[in-house]
Amino acid sequence: MAVRLSRAERRQQTRQELLSAAEACFVSQGFHATSVDQVAEQAGYTKGAVYSNFASKEDLFFAVYERRVEQVLTQVVPDLRQLGAERAFDQLAAGALQRRDPDDGWRAVFFEFWAHVVRHPELRERFAAIHARFLEPMAEAVQQLAEDRGQTLSTDVTASQVAVAWNAMEVGLNLERLTQPQTVDRALARRMGRLLLDAVLDTTQPSASNDGKQQDRSIR
Secondary structure, eight states, X not given: OOOOOOHHHXXXXXXXXXXXXXXXXXXXXXXXXXXXXXXXXXXXXXXXXXXXXXXXHHHHHHHHHHHHHHHIIIIIHHHHHHHOHHHHHHHHHHHHHHOOTHHHHHHHHHHHHHHHHHTOHHHHHHHHHHHHHHHHHHHHHHHHXXXXXXXXXXXTXXXXXXXXXXXXXXXXXXXXXXXXXXXXXXXXXXHXXXXXXXXXXXXXXXXXXXXXXXXXXXXX
């Protein structure tokens, strides 16, 4: 016996199906090449159904991005926290370059949309807010890494700034890898990640709880 959904449940189901269709279209074709008509057809709905749930194609992409960030926060971050800050950063750096195919398509359209946002100031605040949510666990990990190494971050750099810098490096490496896979590999990603974090933590001051004891601060 089929379970009858409430109106709110049907609306949520429609929204999720539209998001999945939109993500598939964006990943395979790109942001600009994807039309609202194509998303509707892929999902099996009318164009009107898309616009009853999303104000524009940009709004649709933002919703896809928000859903991906939420999946990372709920499914990936808890496992990384169990590894500890040192290993988590190492795994993030190496793991990002291991993923292929759909992830490459997502990276390509993400870069495309990022450039689109730069040219449309009215979109920047929303993009920055979603992006900041994605970076929050990284900032927490930076702070934890400093504490694990018996250090405190210096007053001229924050954990959030370090997270932005680390992520920017990873984004740049992934962009390069899309056209130079033979040059950008796991070893390079891990090495660059270690160098950046070690350099930042070398500018910190010993923590009061460290009792003046120097620790080996390199990432193994």
